[in-house]
Amino acid sequence: MNNIIEKLKSSRLAKSIIRHGNPDNDLDRSLLMNNNFFLHLHPVKINKHGLKFNYTFGLGGISFFLFLILVITGGLLMFYYIPSTEKAYKSVLDIVYTVPYGRIIRNMHRWAAQGMVVAVLLHMCRVFFTGSFKEPREFNWVIGVFLFVLTLGLSFTGYLLPWDQLAFWAITVGSDMAKGVPIIGEEVRFLLLGGNIVDQNALIRFYTLHVFILPALAVILMFVHFWRVRKDGGISSPKNTYINSSVNTEKESQKKTYTLMTAPKNLKITYGTDKEPDELVMTYPNLLIMEIIAGVIVFLLLLLMSVYFNAPLEELANPLKTPNPAKSPWYFIALQEIVSHTTAFWGGFFIPAAAIIILMAVPYIKPDHNGVGVWFARERKKELIVFASALGLAILLTIIGQYFRGPGWSFVLPF
Amino acid sequence: MNDNKKESIISQITEKKISRKKLISMIGLGAFSASIFTSLFAAVRFLTPKVLYEPSAKFSAETPDTYKVGSVEFVSEKKTYLVNDGKGIYAQSAICTHLGCTVNWQAGEKEYHCPCHGSKFDKDGKNIAGPAPRPLDRYHLIKGKDGRIVVDTGKIVDENARLT
Ligand code: HEM
Numbered sequence A: 001m002n003n004i005i006e007k008l009k010s011s012r013l014a015k016s017i018i019r020h021g022n023p024d025n026d027l028d029r030s031l032l033m034n035n036n037f038f039l040h041l042h043p044v045k046i047n048k049h050g051l052k053f054n055y056t057f058g059l060g061g062i063s064f065f066l067f068l069i070l071v072i073t074g075g076l077l078m079f080y081y082i083p084s085t086e087k088a089y090k091s092v093l094d095i096v097y098t099v100p101y102g103r104i105i106r107n108m109h110r111w112a113a114q115g116m117v118v119a120v121l122l123h124m125c126r127v128f129f130t131g132s133f134k135e136p137r138e139f140n141w142v143i144g145v146f147l148f149v150l151t152l153g154l155s156f157t158g159y160l161l162p163w164d165q166l167a168f169w170a171i172t173v174g175s176d177m178a179k180g181v182p183i184i185g186e187e188v189r190f191l192l193l194g195g196n197i198v199d200q201n202a203l204i205r206f207y208t209l210h211v212f213i214l215p216a217l218a219v220i221l222m223f224v225h226f227w228r229v230r231k232d233g234g235i236s237s238p239k240n241t242y243i244n245s246s247v248n249t250e251k252e253s254q255k256k257t258y259t260l261m262t263a264p265k266n267l268k269i270t271y272g273t274d275k276e277p278d279e280l281v282m283t284y285p286n287l288l289i290m291e292i293i294a295g296v297i298v299f300l301l302l303l304l305m306s307v308y309f310n311a312p313l314e315e316l317a318n319p320l321k322t323p324n325p326a327k328s329p330w331y332f333i334a335l336q337e338i339v340s341h342t343t344a345f346w347g348g349f350f351i352p353a354a355a356i357i358i359l360m361a362v363p364y365i366k367p368d369h370n371g372v373g374v375w376f377a378r379e380r381k382k383e384l385i386v387f388a389s390a391l392g393l394a395i396l397l398t399i400i401g402q403y404f405r406g407p408g409w410s411f412v413l414p415f
Numbered sequence B: 001m002n003d004n005k006k007e008s009i010i011s012q013i014t015e016k017k018i019s020r021k022k023l024i025s026m027i028g029l030g031a032f033s034a035s036i037f038t039s040l041f042a043a044v045r046f047l048t049p050k051v052l053y054e055p056s057a058k059f060s061a062e063t064p065d066t067y068k069v070g071s072v073e074f075v076s077e078k079k080t081y082l083v084n085d086g087k088g089i090y091a092q093s094a095i096c097t098h099l100g101c102t103v104n105w106q107a108g109e110k111e112y113h114c115p116c117h118g119s120k121f122d123k124d125g126k127n128i129a130g131p132a133p134r135p136l137d138r139y140h141l142i143k144g145k146d147g148r149i150v151v152d153t154g155k156i157v158d159e160n161a162r163l164t
């Protein structure tokens, strides 16, 4: 048996596909990471600090893994789903009740979408609480905020597709919030819906955004995001941090041509520190094993959830009957709670726009290097408290909106 | 050739040459931006349909004598209430002025209630509670050729307009 495997491995065909030896030595391990299109997303070596599970909790990776699951399950759903107001609901019923495993595929798509919103949010919190957005990673944080908005946009556009009561009214309320944009509010809403009411044009627009435009943008930004993690010197750590040095390594390295390839930004960083550079370990097997284990666990949890819990599907959309209460998806419910006390301008435009702009500005507000690579660093106490309070407020509003609001948005107890 | 000499040659070539170069590059850049902007404009225009297959804004209700004094009749598929308050008949929009949910007439309280965020409107459609920023809209209405009332939901009129 072993003999056959050896023979296959040394066949010309196998060698034409995999052009390195067994990854049992550092050279072949490097070649594996470098020569494999998919694996070369990773560097050959990574710093030990970033490998600690309780530093990143693998949240960025889990977000990406959930995105991959969404692409696959979404692609499967597309074989049956029909984006027409007459057929959409029926096709979803078909997927749930007649298509083999259709119910599980649909559930997986729904739960992975919600899981991705949670994972991306937690990932953002981890990056904030460890100070990982500070120089030189400022712009990667900004790209991250775009990814966060895209993740919400993907969830929102997907919400309309089943064309049930929940979908129809959540989008009616959601798109009316666009009227809160000053001056061109009506036009923005018209452009979003392709008309004045949530109807066929709106459905096909949301569908196109959901299955093509937003995922394509997300893929592009994700790869820029990953690329920059590497170019910024890998995952942040207290050692691998940026300190302006008197040695101008950039000028130095301009004299040598080879440094264009071999000296990404991180060399400058390690040169410029007065501390020892981080200890490096091979990506294969250290990181790869962790990724595979995390992936398997996430997949199993998702599968279990999808077998036992069904994604909601209410009755067919009825434009004549507003359900009472009509709630938006949970990740927008904090906004709906604000809107229920104010006008569309505040909840639909000002607060979300201000929140996004402030989030993007975070790395530029206080350009210091305090507490990079450490969870809840003492010297960052003030920033941490501000961020945690904003987060707490959003969570509080979400809980009130989700569990304490009954008919007519009146205050009720959840039990 | 040392650096000093080089510089003097460049300055000898004089501004004329540099400004022509600049002019050409500016024309190029201008043309490039113009093409980008027109393309963007075309894209936005493309996404704004001219013809909509939405239900017509006008609809026929019943004849005026159907609506007795004090009655509030709901035409649900047009999201419009036809009301006779004694001074005449008017068409009241049922679309909440907050975020567009459909308001319900509460005969007991003589109020319109919105199920979405709890806005309330009095019997004249004036906003009296909740986040709604203004009163419910009134639609234009006339008596049609066949004697039935024709409501135009595309035309908003002021609160004193009545069909008498
Ligand atoms: C689609 C959503 C996203 C995906 C798939 C993603 C993926 C990743 C991955 C795989 C990493 C490597 C480290 C880790 O796993 O923690 C990372 C790092 C990073 N992410 Fe994200 N991310 C997303 C959204 C965001 C958001 C919303 C932010 C912040 C607003 C953000 C900011 C950052 C920063 C600054 C780093 C570098 C952290 C460090 O060096 O320690 N990302 N991201």
Ligand code: FES
Pocket: B096, B097, B098, B099, B100, B101, B114, B115, B116, B117, B118, B119, B130, B131, B132
């Ligand atoms: S839509 Fe009526 S109160 Fe918000």
